[in-house]
Amino acid sequence: MPLRLLKYGLSRDYPVSGDIPATPELKPAYDVVIIGGGGHGLSCAHHLAKYHGIRSVAVLEKGYLAGGNTARNTTTIRSNYITAEGIAFYKEGVELFERLSQELDFNVMFSQRGQLTLAHTEATMRSFHMRAEMGKHLGTRTEVVDQKGVEELCPLLNMDYGGPLEILGGLWHADGGTARHDAVAWGYAAQASRRGVEIHQRTEVQGFEVVGDRVQAVKTNRGRVACGQVLIATGGMNYDVALMAGVELPIRCYPLQAMVTQPLKPWLDTLVSSVSLHTYLVQSSRGEVVIGGGSDPYQLYSTRSTLDMKEHLAEGAVHLFPFLQGVRLLRQWAGITDMTPDYSPIMGASPLANLWLDCGWGTWGFKATPVAGKRMAQTIAEGRVPDILKPFALERFETFRLLNEMGATAASH
Structure with a gap:
């Protein structure tokens, strides 16, 4: 057996199949453009392709795959929040993590x-x-x-x-538990890629073409891409990216x-x-x-x-x-x-008809990776926000229906 392994390793023609294909050329248009190649964006792409049959999807990542906050967290997973809305949301996230290795056919080392x-x-x-x-x-x-x-x-x-x-x-x-953060991202990326989703690394979004109340195209350093729907899920850069489309978010x-x-x-x-x-x-x-x-x-x-x-x-x-x-x-x-001011995320609609938000995660973004991707994919596919996400709408800051999760962090801010 060791000799066979050695011969296989030294062979020049043994089959190699990478889980994530090399960055392809950008197409002129996609049904969905996801800005941000971290856990949330990749999770959404996976759910769009697998559960909603939407495979004309481009994930645009300025740097490298999952190189932002997905690679810079402490992998904590929990649902012991304060508000009923927060607990229900993160409870679904924990349940998805419990079977995520089977879902992705990839060991995410959930403990x-x-x-x-x-x-x-x-x-x-x-x-x-x-x-x-x-x-x-x-x-x-x-x-x-x-x-x-x-x-x-x-x-x-x-x-x-x-x-x-x-x-x-x-x-x-x-x-409560933990999972391997990069394994979660790679698992989602591999599954999405197998179903036709394109992952474009080193592709920086530089602006949007907005006509009326819709985003017509996304402008990048590699060219213009027309789009049907757009999701912003860029972690610490959410404020800046949304502002390019004329949407100012209550984020610091x-x-x-x-x-x-x-x-x-x-x-x-x-x-x-x-x-x-x-x-x-x-x-x-x-x-x-x-x-x-x-x-x-x-x-x-x-x-x-x-x-x-x-x-x-x-x-x-x-x-x-x-x-x-x-x-x-x-x-x-x-x-x-x-x-955000109430220490809760912003998920759902923006002032533009086809621009969706997955923002304001603060210190709890990783634990929401599966549920945020699942529910944002449902939102994009159906064109409406599901009930579980409605409390996290951007408009709550105008109607003062805030969700105060300030004391629910593992170490207070």
Whole structure:
């Protein structure tokens, strides 16, 4: 067997079939143009082709496949939100992740090990009770645990008994988990490509041809493309891309940083986050401890890392797990979060009849990848917004029907 493998590897004529074809020439027109080759855009393309039979689809990506926020997150998946609308939406997302490897015929390394959010104050405990009851009412596995429960779930935690950051309890979300972010994107891209979707990397959108209330064409650095429908799903660049079409979004962008340690033997079985410390940790399948926190406090279009955030995250991690002191850091990175005033995304229609929005994801875009793609594909194919997306409409900022998810992040902003 080893000899056969060696001969196969050294052969010049063995069959090679790439999952994602090379970037083709742009056609003059497509039924659907998706701007953004990250998880959301690729997921939408997959669902359009597989479930709605729409295969004249071009995904335009300025850089390389899934090189934006899809590659710059900490892979957390959960549905323990605050509002009924948010919980219902992310619950469907978790359910789709549970069977995503089968859906894509690609191992996305989904690991459902639960998330434990810590409470250091009585006020936080009261808010956890509210979130737990709302989650139970809508069918998620979310409950409040006391100090003993926290110790049983994560025995290596520093409980800080009698100290200023004593852990009083926590919010246990058994549905929480992680998945491999690049595997999710590649899986969607491969399936979409097999069904005729074209993925155009290094293709920058430079403007739109708008006639009346419709987008007639998308202008790129590789030429003009006429379109039937257009979806904007560009992560941190959503505001700028929408503005090219004359649509101004209520979005402001902030860097969000994270880092990983050297690989360690497995010891952290759950996701652990602390609202008071603005820090969360999860151990990857390779043994690295992924550490993240809140967004930077200033608006900036940048993916650079900073020393002060590194120090802040390290301080929080060492407080929670003192034995991490001295562990070496391997990498630090940042993404660009597009934040809305109510910390909830914008999905659905725009002021233009054939321009659709998948924007304002802030720090929770990755966990919504399957459900956002599924529901935006349904929206584009049917020409109407499904009920589950209606609460996230852009017009809510004019009617003041806001969805306040500000306290639902793993580490508050």
